[in-house]
Amino acid sequence: MTDVLRLTRGQLVRRRFMRNKLAVFGLCNLVFMFLLAFLGPYLSKHKWDELDFMYLLQPPSREHWFGTTQIGGDVFALTMRGLQKSLIIGLLVAIFSTGIAAIVGAFAGYLGGKIDKAMMWVVDLLLVLPAFLLIAVMSPLYRGKTWLVFVVLLAAFGWMITSRIVRGMAMSLRERDFIRAARYMGVPTRTIVFRHLIPNVASILIIAATLDVGGTILSETGLSYLGFGIQPPDVSLGSLIADGTNSALTYPWLFCFAGGALVLTVLSVSFIGDGLRDAFDPGASTGANS
Amino acid sequence: MLNYIYKRFLNFLLLVVLASTMGYFLAAIALNPRSNYEGRNPPIPASSIESKLTALNMNDKTPVVERYFTWVSGVVKGDLGTSLNEKSVNSEISRRIWVSLRLLLIGSILGSVIGVITGVVSAVRQYKPFDRYFSITSYIFLSAPVFLIALLLKFGAINLNNRLGYTLIYTVGEYSPEFQGAGLSSIVNRIQHLILPTLSIALGGIAFYSRYQRNAMLDVLSSDHLRTARAKGLTKRQALFKHGLRVAILPLTTFFAYSFGLLITGAAFTETIFGWNGMGQWFITAVQANDINSTAAVILFSSVLVLLSGFLADIVTAALDPRVRLR
Secondary structure, three states: OOOOOOOOHHHHHHHHHHHOHHHHHHHHHHHHHHHHHHHHHHHOOOOOOOEOOOOOOOOOOOOOOOOEOOOOEEHHHHHHHHHHHHHHHHHHHHHHHHHHHHHHHHHHHHHOHHHHHHHHHHHHHHHHOOHHHHHHHHHHHHOOOOOHHHHHHHHHOOOHHHHHHHHHHHHHHOOOHHHHHHHHOOOOHHHHHHHHHHHHOHHHHHHHHHHHHHHHHHHHHHHHHOOOOOOOOOOOHHHHHHHHHOOOOOOOHHHHHHHHHHHHHHHHHHHHHHHHHHHHOOOOOOOOOO | OHHHHHHHHHHHHHHHHHHHHHHHHHHHHHOOOHHHHOOOOOOOOHHHHHHHHHHOOOOOOOOHHHHHHHHHHHHHOOOOOEOOOOOEHHHHHHHHHHHHHHHHHHHHHHHHHHHHHHHHHHHHOOOOHHHHHHHHHHHHHHHOOHHHHHHHHHHHHHHHHHHHOOOOOOOOOOOOOOOOOOOHHHHHHHHHHHHHHHHHHHHHHHHHHHHHHHHHHHHHHOOHHHHHHHHOOOOHHHHHHHHHHHHHHHHHHHHHHHHHHHHHHHHHHHHHHHOOOOHHHHHHHHHHOOOHHHHHHHHHHHHHHHHHHHHHHHHHHHHHOHHHHOO
8 A cells, every 4th residue: 555645625725825925925914914913002102092292293213113193193003003993894894794695695596586586686786886885875874883883884785796606606506416415305494505505615705705805905995095984083094094195295104104004915815815716726717806 | 689688778777776766765864964054153043954955855854755756756857956055966967977987988998908908918928927027016906995096196196297397297187277278288288187097097997807808818728619729720829819819808898897886986086086076076075065966866877877888788798699698
């Protein structure tokens, strides 16, 4: 007997992922961003909501690493705070919206018929209007309330495309023997969907959720940039960029750290997402995903 | 084919009605025009606030459904109501619609054409320097939000103008109001204003389309029918353009149509940043001012635009691909 190296699917995927240089770079960078966002504030002696009236609009220095704002806020602490908010929102929304997408898509695809038609009609309707417009209109409803409402809205309008993909896969899984066997054994629909269908589309869900993190961070910062998202006094990368815009040419540090952190984060997430897709399914074409 | 078009059109009409209804209800429930009049100094008498809001069909004491039907009966007759500062929404739209459409059309056409070309070239030269360079660049552009790209372009142009000592590229407005010239020089003036907003819309598009087209093209390049085309004696180039590109480009018509939703979002940012008085910028100010009728009008506009382009894409796809019609 020769020794054959046996790999589980998980090991195989991990191996393929680790061979992808961009994906590994993205992963390292994202871990770094997380550490920076959540541990960074402890390294600096300035709090994000603290004002230092001795230093107004100072360029980066040993005292204030990223400089200070017009009213003496520490740009490093503010950027870390904004990065935290954007990362948490991105993660939460990605988890929620992928969850909704999985449930709606799996039920629609599995049940078929009228229920499927009705569900896909709702999906089409929600796809007509850009989520940005809808959330911006609803922004007065969560002004002054917790930012979690904002998260719920972002998730509520961000699940449609993934659910269509899941539906397509569920339709073909429905005809497979193991699902059919379960059905003939009298397993209830709910159990079939949650125990047999959804685990079988897990790889798609993981990829979609990862890419969603990037997409969500882009929408969140966009809405916050225009004042429809995270409300002051709290900050997000978007609102930081908006605050820095007017004086960005003379005082670039107000603007460039938040902008740089934003691009680097989203870039890493999309490297990871594409890497995951290649690792799960090396033969598949990697469709462009925004 | 006619039957198919008819069916698609009915579906399109229904979706427009539903989407604009949803938009109106959201705007009417979420926005509070009353707050604009309350807490003023000197205070406005309650009765005059009431009558003003009722006249605008924005009084929150009237049931939403009733206000909706008043709005719809106007819309059916082609009257979109009155904005909060008591201007006709119709005249506002006619002033703004071409500003936005010009930006969206030029931006999306530039974006898709350049994107498709770079995508095809990247696929043909996979892993060569051109491909690597464009892949990384498009990744970066896809990771940067529109407002960041627009802002950076603006700063870049201001720096350039400062260095040159005169204004080569304008960063505010769609034309210079004090500008008196006619003919060619006025066109040049408009183009100087057009460059940056169009570029900020197009750059994202180029990145997106080139990624998509590159992958679609790579799929086609390894497909059987392209190998057959080579086997029957076509050169690589002939096979590519005659049999490859056509298949790879078809799905893009749908993409192109449905990208208008995203483009409107992008236009809201670019118009605000570059001071264009278009539909997107109007939407932002209308929501901030609690102006229900104007907000509903922009939502109606965007749903018509998205669905109309989707409808056209369906027809084009059906015309090019007989398999679709038979469904």
